[in-house]
Amino acid sequence: MNDIDPVQLISRWLHITAAAAAVGGAIFMKFALHPASEHLPETERKQLREGVRSRWAKVVMGAITVLIATGLLNFFTIIGRYDLKGTKYHMFFGIKVLVAFGVFALASFLVGRSELGQKLRQKAGTWLTVLVSLALLVILLSNVLKSIDHKPKTTAAPAQSAGNSG
Numbered sequence: 001m002n003d004i005d006p007v008q009l010i011s012r013w014l015h016i017t018a019a020a021a022a023v024g025g026a027i028f029m030k031f032a033l034h035p036a037s038e039h040l041p042e043t044e045r046k047q048l049r050e051g052v053r054s055r056w057a058k059v060v061m062g063a064i065t066v067l068i069a070t071g072l073l074n075f076f077t078i079i080g081r082y083d084l085k086g087t088k089y090h091m092f093f094g095i096k097v098l099v100a101f102g103v104f105a106l107a108s109f110l111v112g113r114s115e116l117g118q119k120l121r122q123k124a125g126t127w128l129t130v131l132v133s134l135a136l137l138v139i140l141l142s143n144v145l146k147s148i149d150h151k152p153k154t155t156a157a158p159a160q161s162a163g164n165s166g
């Protein structure tokens, strides 16, 4: 408690903030913006959705960059500090990263200008459900990682090995 690492603290704060912003935004779109805009006349609906898409794309790209950078920093700090051998940490970390990259790909297509993105947006309601479900799975997997016992690495005891020669 008394030795808080400021880099680790800021990195975790950025990671959680980026996750909250991106996942919260996706939930808002799925349950509020998308259904509410469905009943607008076609021209207004298209205008609104295009305005939201182009602005939200910047938040999505920023959040992905922050999540990857701070996620890697957190990971290397954790494996440097804690002895996770014999736990399922690496297995769950691998699954989390795979699902997270699926979320990043889908979110990028949904806000992008590619042909595939346009096709996916025609069924935006369905793809938003997939996106939100996968993002919630990533959060669950993050909680699993956090719940795995992190035993601090014991530094080799030099006194013991030096004194036991005979």
Ligand code: HEM
Pocket: 012, 015, 016, 019, 023, 067, 068, 070, 071, 072, 074, 075, 076, 078, 097, 100, 101, 103, 104, 135, 138, 139, 142, 143, 145, 146
């Ligand atoms: C959709 C994307 C992601 C979401 C929603 C997400 C969410 C979270 C959350 C909520 C935590 C718990 C934070 C805490 O209590 O300190 C966490 C921890 C973590 N995340 Fe992510 N994350 C995402 C992507 C990533 C990626 C891409 C990486 C790696 C490249 C990563 C690596 C980590 C690590 C190492 C931890 C710490 C786990 C531990 O305490 O042992 N995350 N993440």
